[in-house]
Amino acid sequence: MNLDTLIFLGLNGLTLAALLFIMASGLTLAFGLMRVVNLAHGAFYLLGGYVGVQVVQETDSLALGIVTGGMVAMAGGVFMERLLLQRVRGLDLSEALLTIAVGMIIADGLLAVYGGSPISLPLPPDLRLPMDLGVMMYPTFRVYIMIAALALGVVFWLVMTRTRIGAAIRAGVDDRETAMSQGINVPLLFAGVFGAASFLAGVAGVIGTSYMSLGQGLDVRVLMLSLVVIIIGGMGSLKGAGVGALITGLVYSFASGYAPQFALFFLFLPMTLILVFRPQGLFGRTT
Amino acid sequence: MKKLTTIAIGSASALAIASFVTHADDNTLRVGVIGPTSGVFSFFGEQQRMGVELAMEEIGDQVAGYDLEVTFYDSQGDPEVTVDRLRAMDSRDDVDIVVGPVLGSTGLAGLEWAGGSGMPTVISYSAPEDITMRDRVDNVVRAGWTGAQPMFAFGEYVAEELGHEDIVMVGQDYSFPYDQLGGFMRGFCAAGGNSVERIWHPLDTADYSSILATLPDGDAVMYNGAGSDGIAFFQQYHDFGIDQRMPLIGGSNFFAVGDLPEMGEQAKGGVSALQYAEGLETDNFIAFRDAFWDMHGEDTMPLAPAEHGYVALKMAVNAVEEAESLDREPVIAALRDTEMEDAPRGPFHLDEYGNPVQNIYINEVKEVDGRLVNVPIETYEEVSQFGPYDPEEYMASDSYSRDFPPDDCSDDFYQQ
Numbered sequence: 042m043n044l045d046t047l048i049f050l051g052l053n054g055l056t057l058a059a060l061l062f063i064m065a066s067g068l069t070l071a072f073g074l075m076r077v078v079n080l081a082h083g084a085f086y087l088l089g090g091y092v093g094v095q096v097v098q099e100t101d102s103l104a105l106g107i108v109t110g111g112m113v114a115m116a117g118g119v120f121m122e123r124l125l126l127q128r129v130r131g132l133d134l135s136e137a138l139l140t141i142a143v144g145m146i147i148a149d150g151l152l153a154v155y156g157g158s159p160i161s162l163p164l165p166p167d168l169r170l171p172m173d174l175g176v177m178m179y180p181t182f183r184v185y186i187m188i189a190a191l192a193l194g195v196v197f198w199l200v201m202t203r204t205r206i207g208a209a210i211r212a213g214v215d216d217r218e219t220a221m222s223q224g225i226n227v228p229l230l231f232a233g234v235f236g237a238a239s240f241l242a243g244v245a246g247v248i249g250t251s252y253m254s255l256g257q258g259l260d261v262r263v264l265m266l267s268l269v270v271i272i273i274g275g276m277g278s279l280k281g282a283g284v285g286a287l288i289t290g291l292v293y294s295f296a297s298g299y300a301p302q303f304a305l306f307f308l309f310l311p312m313t314l315i316l317v318f319r320p321q322g323l324f325g326r327t328t
Numbered sequence: 329m330k331k332l333t334t335i336a337i338g339s340a341s342a343l344a345i346a347s348f349v350t351h352a353d354d355n356t357l358r359v360g361v362i363g364p365t366s367g368v369f370s371f372f373g374e375q376q377r378m379g380v381e382l383a384m385e386e387i388g389d390q391v392a393g394y395d396l397e398v399t400f401y402d403s404q405g406d407p408e409v410t411v412d413r414l415r416a417m418d419s420r421d422d423v424d425i426v427v428g429p430v431l432g433s434t435g436l437a438g439l440e441w442a443g444g445s446g447m448p449t450v451i452s453y454s455a456p457e458d459i460t461m462r463d464r465v466d467n468v469v470r471a472g473w474t475g476a477q478p479m480f481a482f483g484e485y486v487a488e489e490l491g492h493e494d495i496v497m498v499g500q501d502y503s504f505p506y507d508q509l510g511g512f513m514r515g516f517c518a519a520g521g522n523s524v525e526r527i528w529h530p531l532d533t534a535d536y537s538s539i540l541a542t543l544p545d546g547d548a549v550m551y552n553g554a555g556s557d558g559i560a561f562f563q564q565y566h567d568f569g570i571d572q573r574m575p576l577i578g579g580s581n582f583f584a585v586g587d588l589p590e591m592g593e594q595a596k597g598g599v600s601a602l603q604y605a606e607g608l609e610t611d612n613f614i615a616f617r618d619a620f621w622d623m624h625g626e627d628t629m630p631l632a633p634a635e636h637g638y639v640a641l642k643m644a645v646n647a648v649e650e651a652e653s654l655d656r657e658p659v660i661a662a663l664r665d666t667e668m669e670d671a672p673r674g675p676f677h678l679d680e681y682g683n684p685v686q687n688i689y690i691n692e693v694k695e696v697d698g699r700l701v702n703v704p705i706e707t708y709e710e711v712s713q714f715g716p717y718d719p720e721e722y723m724a725s726d727s728y729s730r731d732f733p734p735d736d737c738s739d740d741f742y743q744q
Contacts (some may be wrong), residue, residue, distance in 0.1 A: 053537035159556030253534035256556035299540035
């Protein structure tokens with residue numbers, strides 16, 4: 042075990058953490074506002090990924106692919122929220138089952154359209170080249186993924202602390218009834234947050250495919266990781282999503298570096314401990 | 329009322345039985361082809377279907393005086409569905425011979441069912457070795473391969489021709505890669521290899537960066553797996569520039585099964601081994617490939633599952649011609665005697681356990697006419713599922729597992 046390896050493993054963990062944060066931040070906010078666990082979140086990752094990769098293949102424009110992937114997923118999310126979720130508002134079980142059903146329909150639809158063979162994202166060669174980070178050479182696009190997540194975190198922080206919308210979201214998360222009685226349209230706010238969350242899931246689908254191949258079944262695994270992240274961090278907490286993503290990413294990276302056979306065991310260990318000793322998560326509040 | 333019901337049920341069953349009997353008496357050879365034509369593994373099932381369709385066209389609709397009728401069944405890649413379909417073939421559709429299944433798990437499920445039903449079965453691409461080894465039954469033969477079969481030769485080639493002594497293997501943690509590594513280790517150690525360090529990862533691992541970060545040193549890395557895991561590993565292996573340090577070689581499916589377009593240019597020079605190569609240039613193969621392209625279009629390259637489906641149907645039809653009957657006993661006897669001089673992959677015959685003794689090709693990925701294909705660079709002839717080993721001794725040893733055979737070539741296991 043030498044320093045280079047540790048830095049290498051650390052950077053790998055941060056890359057995964059970045060991707061997980063992009064996925065989990067929207068999921069956790071949507072949960073905080075309306076207590077809806079969107080179990081179709083992984084399917085939006087898949088949807089955005091497939092559509093985005095196709096766009097990149099046909100136009101050779103990575104940016105266009107990322108935006109299109111995000112937009113398609115957002116359209117799916119808004120559609121699901123406005124037309125379906127609203128009808129079962131407040132029924133926990135129905136909401137959860139509905140999102141599972143939508144997730145399965147999306148995944149099966151993608152299977153019918155794109156087939157079962159895994160695909161990868163054709164990145165511009167420049168992005169594949171390693172970048173000198175001072176401590177080691179690391180693939181450029183992975184560095185960009187980390188920067189993107191960091192930027193997203195900053196934007197989220199600014200929106201949440203400096204804008205009226207952010208204040209309204211915080212009020213809705215803290216106390217939905219009171220916020221509504223103050224004239225904040227929480228259901229509409231929720232639709233917006235839900236759309237943004239789906240957008241981010243779609244974006245994650247495109248950029249995640251830069252190094253993980255995209256295929257059937259990945260939706261469930263990505264969803265599972267995102268849930269681990271928000272359970273560790275505390276459901277509804279953005280800060281929690283960030284810290285949860287860091288813990289999950291780094292634990293997974295070091296575990297698969299030193300004990301790949303037990304990678305999944307170590308992945309779920311922190312979540313299990315958190316659930317036993319602090320069920321509301323690191324930054325969650327008991328309700 | 330009750331009496332009426334009884335009569336109704338009684339006459340209905342009598343009718344059913346009567347219709348069954350007339351059905352069985354007619355002059356039609358019914359072949360049921362089973363494979364995953366929908367779902368995640370549809371690539372394999374579709375390949376088989378296309379191969380079978382080509383064989384149908386060549387055979388025509390008459391076989392030894394019988395009308396040939398081929399029906400396709402979708403296993404969805406699921407062992408339970410497979411068994412349901414097989415039961416339906418036997419009891420409802422009066423199928424005479426089964427071709428398939430295609431995948432490992434469905435093959436084992438099919439074997440178990442076939443053992444009980446006595447149905448003559450030609451398993452196509454499914455590769456668990458015990459289908460034609462420790463759990464073999466009389467009425468099941470195979471048109472394809474066992475997981476270890478191509479790897480004896482590959483191990484030998486890697487040690488002797490490539491001169492690698494220490495291999496680092498990264499593989500998917502389930503039975504097929506165990507079989508592949510088992511065959512590899514035997515050939516590799518016998519030919520002067522030194523050791524294989526193995527790193528097993530759970531199926532569907534998407535992120536390999538940390539496995540790559542702690543990758544031990546060796547002469548070469550072998551990725552023992554395929555599919556989305558294989559593509560992700562391949563991609564990340566190159567992202568981190570490990571290809572500059574150690575060459576990457578593959579298990580049988582790594583470069584072979586349709587993933588080459590996703591891997592792209594960097595796959596060139598990749599070496600693996602299989603009983604099939606889409607870059608073969610024999611007359612038989614080119615005739616097969618061109619006919620396949622005429623039928624299904626040049627965009628689809630016939631790969632091993634297609635050829636195995638094609639050959640499996642021909643084996644079934646030949647057996648009926650040989651037996652001149654649809655009775656199971658003579659058909660099974662004829663199936664077990666199969667010799668195919670003109671198979672697209674090269675000549676083969678079945679060993680006494682029902683698995684092909686065939687050529688194994690060491691393949692290298694090359695660009696031919698603008699597409700990436702596996703081109704044979706070395707041929708090992710007449711390789712059986714036991715490699716150079718005595719069948720009884722081979723079957724007496726344990727099945728391959730996560731840590732069997734041992735990873736050090738100086739172990740007693742290799743000194744026999």
